[in-house]
Amino acid sequence: QKEVEQDPGPLSVPEGAIVSLNCTYSNSAFQYFMWYRQYSRKGPELLMYTYSSGNKEDGRFTAQVDKSSKYISLFIRDSQPSDSATYLCAIHSGGYQKVTFGIGTKLQVIP
Amino acid sequence: NAGVTQTPKFQVLKTGQSMTLQCAQDMNHNSMYWYRQDPGMGLRLIYYSASEGTTDKGEVPNGYNVSRLNKREFSLRLESAAPSQTSVYFCASRDYNEQFFGPGTRLTVL
Numbered sequence: 001q002k003e004v005e006q007d008p009g010p011l012s013v014p015e016g017a018i019v020s021l022n023c024t025y026s027n028s029a030f031q032y033f034m035w036y037r038q039y040s041r042k043g044p045e046l047l048m049y050t051y052s053s054g055n056k057e058d059g060r061f062t063a064q065v066d067k068s069s070k071y072i073s074l075f076i077r078d079s080q081p082s083d084s085a086t087y088l089c090a091i092h093s094g095g096y097q098k099v100t101f102g103i104g105t106k107l108q109v110i111p
Numbered sequence: 112n113a114g115v116t117q118t119p120k121f122q123v124l125k126t127g128q129s130m131t132l133q134c135a136q137d138m139n140h141n142s143m144y145w146y147r148q149d150p151g152m153g154l155r156l157i158y159y160s161a162s163e164g165t166t167d168k169g170e171v172p173n174g175y176n177v178s179r180l181n182k183r184e185f186s187l188r189l190e191s192a193a194p195s196q197t198s199v200y201f202c203a204s205r206d207y208n209e210q211f212f213g214p215g216t217r218l219t220v221l
């Protein structure tokens with residue numbers, strides 16, 4: 001079983017839709033959860049970072065962690081064409097432990 | 112601040128040729144990483160350096176070597192390139208919680 005599972009998509013939504021992106025993980029030791037956004041032919045950039053369970057909101061983006069289900073989500077409200085990118089979840093157990101990345105979900109927001 | 116820089120941006124090699132990918136960061140981070148990204152495989156860790164003077168293998172180290180030249184620079188060397196090493200290579204540096212990635216090097220081995 002992979003440490004992190006993520007549906008690669010692609011996911012196409014109309015502009016203005018609410019987008020839900022998800023990952024599941026297997027190791028309960030993971031406590032730090034991140035979402036990276038990667039535009040085509042660019043390096044990943046950190047979008048959201050959360051520690052332990054709960055929600056974190058930043059503008060149109062909400063990251064949600066459910067440690068009991070080992071499930072993390074990223075919600076994008078009022079999606080824009082500029083949100084079209086690949087979104088990677090990433091997790092680690094703290095300190096400078098290795099970061100494990102999901103495979104990435106490719107999102108296309110259609111005007 | 113330039114962040115993480117990588118050279119070259121693109122490279123085409125013939126099987127058996129060698130090359131070094133260069134990476135530098137100006138954020139005074141201790142930890143640096145080399146990943147490769149392939150379709151359907153995601154980001155895979157090749158080597159990392161937790162601090163200046165140390166390097167360790169990641170998930171896919173075979174065929175690669177690294178050098179942590181100083182705190183700023185971390186290079187990746189392919190001694191004898193193989194077509195299986197065709198990929199996009201990303202360097203990253205890290206503070207406690209965030210990894211900062213470079214723009215990537217697109218490498219094709221014919």
